Amino acid sequence: MTDRPAPTPEMPPADSPARNRREQIHEVAGRLFSERGYHATSMRDLAGQLGMQGGSLYAHISGKEDLLVEIVQQAARQFDAALLPLRGEAMPADQKLREAMERHIRVVADNMESATVFFHEWKHLSPAAYAHVTSWRDTIDAFYRDLVAQGMGEGLFRPDLDVKMTANLILSAVNWTYTWYRPGGPLTPRDVAERYADMLLVGLRAPDPA
Amino acid sequence: MTDRPAPTPEMPPADSPARNRREQIHEVAGRLFSERGYHATSMRDLAGQLGMQGGSLYAHISGKEDLLVEIVQQAARQFDAALLPLRGEAMPADQKLREAMERHIRVVADNMESATVFFHEWKHLSPAAYAHVTSWRDTIDAFYRDLVAQGMGEGLFRPDLDVKMTANLILSAVNWTYTWYRPGGPLTPRDVAERYADMLLVGLRAPDPA
DNA sequence: CCTACCGATCGGTAGG
DNA sequence: CCTACCGATCGGTAGG
Structure with missing residues (x-):
């Protein structure tokens, strides 16, 4: 139940920018999925809320699902x-x-x-x-x-x-x-x-x- | 609370084929929307379940919403x-x-x-x-x-x-x-x-x- | 992280 | 109710 699990090869260290960005994406995705529903939220909606282009999300995550x-x-x-x-x-x-x-x-x-x-x-x-x-x-x-x-x-x-x-x-x-x-x-x-x-x-x- | 409201200009008589088809569409839509969610159900999915083409739905209904x-x-x-x-x-x-x-x-x-x-x-x-x-x-x-x-x-x-x-x-x-x-x-x-x-x-x- | 793009699919319409 | 099609948008990728 620690807030910060030990880093693994798949998970960047706790304070790295990459991890923060990933966390931001998950946070905003949670908000949009809950407000609009999963299928009604586009990856471009999500990217827009984070000030980036749709395709850029895939530098941080592997896919919508x-x-x-x-x-x-x-x-x-x-x-x-x-x-x-x-x-x-x-x-x-x-x-x-x-x-x-x-x-x-x-x-x-x-x-x-x-x-x-x-x-x-x-x-x-x-x-x-x-x-x-x-x-x-x-x-x-x-x-x-x-x-x-x-x-x-x-x-x-x-x-x-x-x-x-x-x-x-x-x-x-x-x-x-x-x-x-x-x-x-x-x-x-x-x-x-x-x-x-x-x-x-x-x-x-x-x-x-x- | 009658099952069959009096027909109006917007609503075909109870036993007409048009009304039956409309009811079928609503019934199948209810099933698909509940199983897959509204946004994840396409009009073509819906039409397919009724044995028709996507565009044909619009002879019976006015739109997805x-x-x-x-x-x-x-x-x-x-x-x-x-x-x-x-x-x-x-x-x-x-x-x-x-x-x-x-x-x-x-x-x-x-x-x-x-x-x-x-x-x-x-x-x-x-x-x-x-x-x-x-x-x-x-x-x-x-x-x-x-x-x-x-x-x-x-x-x-x-x-x-x-x-x-x-x-x-x-x-x-x-x-x-x-x-x-x-x-x-x-x-x-x-x-x-x-x-x-x-x-x-x-x-x-x-x-x-x- | 951006630009530019892919093929697929969307809701809906025209004309028959 | 079908065929054929519209513009828009989808998730995702290539290459930088």
Whole structure:
């Protein structure tokens, strides 16, 4: 989870101009792909935003599809880095749910553009990248299903829950934030996660006055 | 809410070949736009699926963008027809929530392709159509916020709910179904709605044994 | 990183 | 509904 992985032959050193330019290209591509969609963004649009000619992009990147693949996979890595370490944590399931939701929403909130590209364009990846994302998605599904099952096992969650449907409901809440959350707004990811977790854990219905 | 609106000068009579062909075009367009995305679907792709040449489409429709507009607006009309009549119903808020969620999910489930196009492509509409959809979206948000407020007013829902966030959570659950629901599968829209509403109303946490 | 260019494909139209 | 075509634009490359 370091911000600056060790340089490899394929990846220029962290402070080199080449790497900065590559990062800029990915950043702008994420913005344009999220605003206009992948197929509606031309390489000339992208180059124009960076003050260069269309063909010049290919001095830095290998092709349009690779831009998409890297944006999607970087988003997937962020979700993994945020959630998967929680698997081994000894923590009551309700608290773990709260923590997972907060981390999940924070990844979305901190990466609204990549998250949008992720949710909208992953079906249009090449077969290899598509399969990769599908198996990643299964990992995240399993993470939440295991969390629910753990809570039921502990007696903290209701015993009559449908594990799969419960995980679906949780995932709906945290994923759908990409459509409405506004990063500069009054709500922090923590605010959203706490309110959502409260509602999910305790329910909307008023306590029985009897 | 009739299936067959009265013919107008712009709309051929219900059983005419022209209308059937137009419907076929819209149907196939919905499928292709949902599978490949709007911009990645060419008019020649669309024509090919219908056994005709690209140019021949324009004997039936006026342009690609109008196809998108009609698909999106038809989906919006379906949501309206399902939900808005509930506004006037005298019904306890918890029951109304259950009913609204079932209807909402049914619209998604019965129109998986249009729903996908709706959620993925509405931002790419022309300014006029975009504004139309935005105001429609506000209507649906208001519907769920009013429902929550009603439930709080009746004392059926917890008094400490945040109305806007509660509506967001409900909308997350019902809208996100477009990503995972499988129409031929074991779950009916009613099954999904009942499980979701149960979890939302009562919560995941086990009742206090004390 | 630019100029100049490639073949392919785009949405749409004319005329029948 | 087809043939033939329009100008525009696409992703990408060669050569510098």
